[in-house]
Amino acid sequence: MEKTAVLIFDAAQRSALATTRALGKRSDIQVFTTDRHKQALAGCSRYSHQYLTCPNPSDDTQKFLNWVNDTVIKYEIDFLLPVTEVTSRTLVQHRDALPPCKLPFADIDTLLSLSDKSALNHLAESLGVPVPFSQYCQRASDIDHDAISFPCVLKPALSKVLVDNQWLETQVHIVHNAAQLQQLTEDKVYFNNHPFMVQQYIDGHGAGVFCYYQKGEAKAFFAHKRLREKPPSGGVSVLSASAPINPDMEKHARALLDAVNWHGVAMVEFRVSADGTPYLMEINTRLWGSLQLAIDAGVSFPELLFDGEYKTLERHRGFKEGVQLRWLLGDVDNLYLQLKDKNLSTSEKLNAVGTFLTPKFSNRRHEINRMDDMGPFWFELKHYL
Structure with a gap:
């Protein structure tokens, strides 16, 4: 029976291990796993046919995409399954540049x-x-301080943003006072260069x-x-x-x-x-x-x-x-x-x-x-x- 070759990304994640086991147990699927580490959690599973080390997509998007392109061709991969945000967004955004394969x-x-x-x-x-009451801001100077009740939530629009071909991780912050709000908007670059919200805190x-x-x-x-x-x-x-x-x-x-x-x-x-x-x-x-x-x-x-x-x-x-x-x-x-x-x-x-x-x-x-x-x-x- 001919098997469909599936490449599961982000093999260090527990969700990748669960995915590897679920698909690898099937007789019609052959699972390959990959991550940036020399070995990773899902790659140690008996249901992973082969583990491959890939470039880190957070460091260099193009290098990662080139690797995916070569790997799909070399191993005749039919199906790509990323499990983290960076990997999935990267692959979806550049879907047309990849060889023909399924991406769900x-x-x-x-x-x-x-x-x-x-x-x-x-x-x-x-x-x-x-939804919680929200202010929508492009930069710190957009915040209406008179409309804020503490504690509030400082929430970037995206949990990962692409800057100069590298992924920058953002973070949601619970803010307890005006001084902390000012400090965060000064220290964190993603509150000045990327959209964010100031939200009501829901207890x-x-x-x-x-x-x-x-x-x-x-x-x-x-x-x-x-x-x-x-x-x-x-x-x-x-x-x-x-x-x-x-x-x-x-x-x-x-x-x-x-x-x-x-x-x-x-x-x-x-x-x-x-x-x-x-x-x-x-x-x-x-x-x-x-x-x-x-x-x-x-x-x-x-x-x-x-x-x-x-x-x-x-x-x-x-x-x-x-x-x-x-x-x-x-x-x-x-x-x-x-x-x-x-x-x-x-x-x-x-x-x-x-x-x-x-x-x-x-x-x-x-x-x-x-x-x-x-x-x-x-x-x-x-x-x-």
């Missing part, structure tokens, strides 16, 4: 209409999707909806809740569980993705206020960190992306709720940070230890360490130690 993303203008947070906010307002918790669309039609939705994070105050999920989809969030996600005739995956992120209102934060137009949980619960987004480029798909029907996913070494970090936190009492620290050690024998899987594919775990453990 919308065109660059559509992609930017969602990944550009300022443009997305305007779209959401026109559709009646709740609440984060939540999201994960989606797959095929040529403007909704095909699959998924949701989860975070049980533990690193750092514990909020960050990367280290223990999560599949959960029912909030109907308001799904409605808002549909409105936004329908409006741009979306194609591909999207993670629509909200912040839910105390009164239960979900305020739109951003949309990530790529695969996400906790991807393995969706796959374990019954929604294999990598396979939807692959199959959706070759045939019309049926609407995916549901998923199993209550499935847990644990990133073991990330959870170790969570425990360590709690134990060294001087603001936690001894009883709270003992509770954290007990919670960490309590086994769960059903509906929980580990993200990296899997008995049928332990190579990535040994690689991660070596670097962790």
Whole structure:
């Protein structure tokens, strides 16, 4: 049986490992993995046929594109699947310069209409999707200081910007006073040369909806809740569980993705206020960190992306709720940070230890360490130690 050659980028990411396993298990696919490192997490998987080292797209876009062009021809690659923003935007923007191969993303203008947070906010307002009160600025001098209530959020329109053929990473900042606002706008170049917003701070918790669309039609939705994070105050999920989809969030996600005739995956992120209102934060137009949980619960987004480029798909029907996913070494970090936190009492620290050690024998899987594919775990453990 002839196999379709798939090149999965950003192999150091956990989402790339989940993608490699999901596609590499299929008899009709041969997976190649790549990243800028000599070896990477997904490249250690038994489901990666071959690992290739590529130039860093953040350092030199053209060198990276030349490498992709040569690699596609040399290995007869049929399908490209990036999992980070820089790689996906680079490939989508230069799609026409690459040899013929599948790339499961919308065109660059559509992609930017969602990944550009300022443009997305305007779209959401026109559709009646709740957004925080926002000022739209091109430079620091555009800020209306009289209209600001602290704390506020200083949010660049794009999380990555291309400057002189190199990618510059921006950052969202929570600002507590006028002096901090002035300092940030003076210190960070992306607040003077690129669009940004000054937004109302929404006191609440984060939540999201994960989606797959095929040529403007909704095909699959998924949701989860975070049980533990690193750092514990909020960050990367280290223990999560599949959960029912909030109907308001799904409605808002549909409105936004329908409006741009979306194609591909999207993670629509909200912040839910105390009164239960979900305020739109951003949309990530790529695969996400906790991807393995969706796959374990019954929604294999990598396979939807692959199959959706070759045939019309049926609407995916549901998923199993209550499935847990644990990133073991990330959870170790969570425990360590709690134990060294001087603001936690001894009883709270003992509770954290007990919670960490309590086994769960059903509906929980580990993200990296899997008995049928332990190579990535040994690689991660070596670097962790």
